[in-house]
Amino acid sequence: MFSNDLGIDLGTANTVIYVKGKGIVLDEPSVVAIDMNSNEVLAVGEDAQGMIGRTPGHIIAMRPLKDGVIADYEATRIMLKYFINKVKSKARIVTRPRVLICVPTGVTDVEKRAVLEATQTSGAGVGYVYLIEESMAAAIGAGLPIERATGSMVVDIGGGTSEVAVLSLAGIVTSRSLDMAGEELDEAVITYVKREHGVAIGERTAEELKKSIGCICNTDFKEEREIRGRDVITGLPRNFTINMGEAAQAIAEPVSAIVDAVKFTLEKTPPELSADIIEYGIVLTGGGALLKGLDELVVKETGISVKIADNPLYCVVNGTGMVLQHLKHLKNVLTTSKTLKV
Ligand code: ADP
Numbered sequence: 001m002f003s004n005d006l007g008i009d010l011g012t013a014n015t016v017i018y019v020k021g022k023g024i025v026l027d028e029p030s031v032v033a034i035d036m037n038s039n040e041v042l043a044v045g046e047d048a049q050g051m052i053g054r055t056p057g058h059i060i061a062m063r064p065l066k067d068g069v070i071a072d073y074e075a076t077r078i079m080l081k082y083f084i085n086k087v088k089s090k091a092r093i094v095t096r097p098r099v100l101i102c103v104p105t106g107v108t109d110v111e112k113r114a115v116l117e118a119t120q121t122s123g124a125g126v127g128y129v130y131l132i133e134e135s136m137a138a139a140i141g142a143g144l145p146i147e148r149a150t151g152s153m154v155v156d157i158g159g160g161t162s163e164v165a166v167l168s169l170a171g172i173v174t175s176r177s178l179d180m181a182g183e184e185l186d187e188a189v190i191t192y193v194k195r196e197h198g199v200a201i202g203e204r205t206a207e208e209l210k211k212s213i214g215c216i217c218n219t220d221f222k223e224e225r226e227i228r229g230r231d232v233i234t235g236l237p238r239n240f241t242i243n244m245g246e247a248a249q250a251i252a253e254p255v256s257a258i259v260d261a262v263k264f265t266l267e268k269t270p271p272e273l274s275a276d277i278i279e280y281g282i283v284l285t286g287g288g289a290l291l292k293g294l295d296e297l298v299v300k301e302t303g304i305s306v307k308i309a310d311n312p313l314y315c316v317v318n319g320t321g322m323v324l325q326h327l328k329h330l331k332n333v334l335t336t337s338k339t340l341k342v
Pocket residue numbers: 010011012013014015157158159160161181182183207210211285286287288289290291292312313
């Protein structure tokens with residue numbers, strides 16, 4: 001009867017939706033474009049993303065989530081309504097699907113409730129809404145044996161937050177969340193280019209650059225790349241060449257903050273579970289897991305083996321999909337807030 005349940009990974013950078021029995025049906029940036037004059041929503045997702053940094057003054061392209069939590073409630077509702085309706089029409093769902101949606105680990109009850117209510121009242125016609133912690137979904141999606149009495153560590157690096165969690169017996173034993181992830185790396189690249197080359201570059205150029213340099217902090221890495229930006233003095237467009245090895249140093253600091261969080265969480269992990277983690281290794285998920293050289297850096301800093309999950313960008317949503325398939329059996333992995341009335 002509930003064959004059209006939805007699993008939603010509501011990320012700071014991307015929203016991904018899974019339809020039970022069908023798989024991933026939507027993957028779009030979490031962006032909304034608004035006309036400030038008329039207060040009208042002009043575009044959502046992919047279409048809105050194309051407007052970032054290119055809009056006239058009265059049109060703003062914004063991300064409704066910041067650091068993993070809802071920053072703009074109305075925009076989040078509008079975005080969810082648009083995405084859920086798109087999925088319902090693509091997958092020809094006419095009923096009110098049950099929804100399993102993710103919340104970051106360790107957020108407050110108020111923040112959880114905001115996600116729950118935004119989904120329920122989005123106007124897209126959904127049934128019962130369940131919540132699951134992102135680290136739990138990521139671990140399930142990465143195929144970790146979360147139900148066994150074995151410790152597993154999953155490090156999910158998204159756009160706004162990085163979450164480190166140790167799981168055992170279908171529960172989160174220790175976790176740490178920090179506001180240092182993909183977007184901060186992009187900002188570090190922007191700052192570096194402005195300081196060293198006197199050129200302002202946009203978010204998307206910085207992101208592309210980050211993806212190609214990674215954290216190969218090796219000054220022998222002599223590859224160069226030509227980039228276009230705006231000269232901060234003349235204000236005119238200018239091409240310049242950037243040395244990739246040097247640029248990698250730009251993100252060294254935020255990357256080491258993420259690695260420090262992994263080390264800190266390991267220190268806080270009960271010894272029996274640490275022994276399991278040493279045996280099984282640390283698993284990286286989220287878009288940041290694809291940062292070149294990050295896996296090696298974590299190995300070097302912790303002495304523990306590291307695996308990049310298959311399809312790191314889809315671990316969380318695939319985890320929700322697996323929970324939906326086995327909802328009866330896996331109900332104990334869901335999270336609720338005592339104050340929530342559903
Ligand atoms: P969220 O869950 O916050 O929406 P995602 O898990 O979707 O985030 O990851 C998005 C982040 O991953 C972005 O900051 C993006 O720049 C980064 N990312 C994606 N691919 C790569 C890559 N190949 N190298 C480095 N970072 C990447």
